[in-house]
Amino acid sequence: MSRNAKINTLLIVLVAALAVLPLVLGLGDHKEEPFAGADAQAETAITEIEPDYEPWFSPLYEPPSGEVESALFALQAALGAGVLAYYFGLRRGRRQGVERERERALDGHAGPTAEPSGDVPGAASGLTADGESRTGAGQA
Amino acid sequence: MHIAEGFLPPAHAIAWGVASAPFVVHGVRSLTREVKEHPESTLLLGASGAFTFVLSALKIPSVTGSCSHPTGTGLGAILFRPPVMAVLGTITLLFQALLLAHGGLTTLGANVFSMAIAGPWAGYAVYRLLKRYDVPLMAAVFCGAFVADLSTYCVTSVQLALAFPDPGSGFLGALGKFGGIFAVTQIPLAVSEGLLTVLVMRLLVQSSRGELTRLGVLLQRARPATAPGATPATDRAPGPTMDTTTAKTEAKIKATDQDTGDARTETEARAR
Incomplete structure (x- = not known):
C-alpha cells in the first residue's frame, strides 16, 4: 500500500472508531432511550421549559414508519455517495486518458529525426499502438 | 439534527427566515455566476453538494448517548466560499424537511441560518485565518470543517434558547441546556x-x-526548474535536476496540463 492509501485508510478507521466507541462503551446505557436523536431530546427539553408549548405546524409528509424513514435516509446518503463516486471516477478516468495520450506523444517524439524525413513511416508509428501501425502499413 | 417542524414560535420562525433569505438569494447569484464563468466547476460543485447530502444523512452515535449527524458544509465553503453553501445547504434541508419530516418548513429559516450560513462562514473564517499563518493545508481544512460543523449546532442552541428561555435561569440557563443536547453531542461528530x-x-x-x-x-505550482523536488503531490521520485530536453517536454506538457499532477511526475521520469 502506498503512503497515501495508508493515510486515507487510517482516516476512515478513525471515523469508524469515533462512531463505534460510544456504542461499545455503552455511553447510552444511562438513558431511557439510548442513542435517540438530539432533535427529539431538544423537543423534550422545550416541553420541560414551556410545558404548554404546542408545535403549531406539523410536517406536510411524514414517513409512515421507521423503516420507510430509514429507507429515505439511505436514499439520501446513496444519492450523495453516488454523485461523489461519479466525480472521482470520472476524474480518474480522464487522468488516465491524458496519461496515455502523453505516453503516446512521448513515444512519438522518441525518434524525431527519423519522422520528418518520412523514410520509413511504418517504423515511426510502429512504436505506438497496433492499430496505427496497421493503418500506416495499409497506406504505404 | 435540526429544529423540528413547528418547534419555533411563529415570530422567531419568521425572523430567522427573514435573516436567512438575503444570504440564500446572494448565494444563488454567486452559484449561477460560478457556473456561468467556470462551467468546468459544475461537477465539483455537485460533488460538494453531494458531500453535504451524505454527511447530513448519517446519524452517528455520540459520547452523550444520543445521535446526531454532521453537516458536510465545510468542504464546499472552503472550495467555493460560503455563499454557495447557503444554496447547497438549503437544498439539503429542504429535501429532509419535505421527505423525511426532519427539520421543517416553518423552522427552515432558522435551520438554514445555522447550517447553511453561520456554519460555513465560521468554518471558512477559521480556514482562511489558519492559512494566513501558514498552517499546513490539511490542518486548516480539518479545523475549518470542525468549526463549520460545531458552530452550526452552537447556533441551533442559541436559536432555541432565544425562543425558550428558562423560567428560572433565563437565556443562559436554556443555552446551557440546549448546548448540552446539541453542541456537546456534536463534538466527536465534528471531529x-x-x-x-x-x-x-x-x-x-x-x-x-x-x-x-x-x-x-x-498555490500555483512552483517552477520545476527552480525547485524540482517541491512540486509533485506524491512522494514518488522527485528526481535530480532536469536536463534541457526534459525541460522542453515539460514546457510542452505544461501547456496542455489541466489537473494531472501525478501523471506529470511520471512522464517526467519517463522522459529522463
Whole structure:
C-alpha cells in the first residue's frame, strides 16, 4: 500500500472508531432511550421549559414508519455517495486518458529525426499502438 | 439534527427566515455566476453538494448517548466560499424537511441560518485565518470543517434558547441546556467531519489539482526548474535536476496540463 492509501485508510478507521466507541462503551446505557436523536431530546427539553408549548405546524409528509424513514435516509446518503463516486471516477478516468495520450506523444517524439524525413513511416508509428501501425502499413 | 417542524414560535420562525433569505438569494447569484464563468466547476460543485447530502444523512452515535449527524458544509465553503453553501445547504434541508419530516418548513429559516450560513462562514473564517499563518493545508481544512460543523449546532442552541428561555435561569440557563443536547453531542461528530473532509480534500488534491489551484486552495505550482523536488503531490521520485530536453517536454506538457499532477511526475521520469 502506498503512503497515501495508508493515510486515507487510517482516516476512515478513525471515523469508524469515533462512531463505534460510544456504542461499545455503552455511553447510552444511562438513558431511557439510548442513542435517540438530539432533535427529539431538544423537543423534550422545550416541553420541560414551556410545558404548554404546542408545535403549531406539523410536517406536510411524514414517513409512515421507521423503516420507510430509514429507507429515505439511505436514499439520501446513496444519492450523495453516488454523485461523489461519479466525480472521482470520472476524474480518474480522464487522468488516465491524458496519461496515455502523453505516453503516446512521448513515444512519438522518441525518434524525431527519423519522422520528418518520412523514410520509413511504418517504423515511426510502429512504436505506438497496433492499430496505427496497421493503418500506416495499409497506406504505404 | 435540526429544529423540528413547528418547534419555533411563529415570530422567531419568521425572523430567522427573514435573516436567512438575503444570504440564500446572494448565494444563488454567486452559484449561477460560478457556473456561468467556470462551467468546468459544475461537477465539483455537485460533488460538494453531494458531500453535504451524505454527511447530513448519517446519524452517528455520540459520547452523550444520543445521535446526531454532521453537516458536510465545510468542504464546499472552503472550495467555493460560503455563499454557495447557503444554496447547497438549503437544498439539503429542504429535501429532509419535505421527505423525511426532519427539520421543517416553518423552522427552515432558522435551520438554514445555522447550517447553511453561520456554519460555513465560521468554518471558512477559521480556514482562511489558519492559512494566513501558514498552517499546513490539511490542518486548516480539518479545523475549518470542525468549526463549520460545531458552530452550526452552537447556533441551533442559541436559536432555541432565544425562543425558550428558562423560567428560572433565563437565556443562559436554556443555552446551557440546549448546548448540552446539541453542541456537546456534536463534538466527536465534528471531529469525524473534519477527518472525512480531509480525506475528500486529499483525494481532490490527487485528482483535481488544476481545479483546486484555480479555486485558490492550492498555490500555483512552483517552477520545476527552480525547485524540482517541491512540486509533485506524491512522494514518488522527485528526481535530480532536469536536463534541457526534459525541460522542453515539460514546457510542452505544461501547456496542455489541466489537473494531472501525478501523471506529470511520471512522464517526467519517463522522459529522463
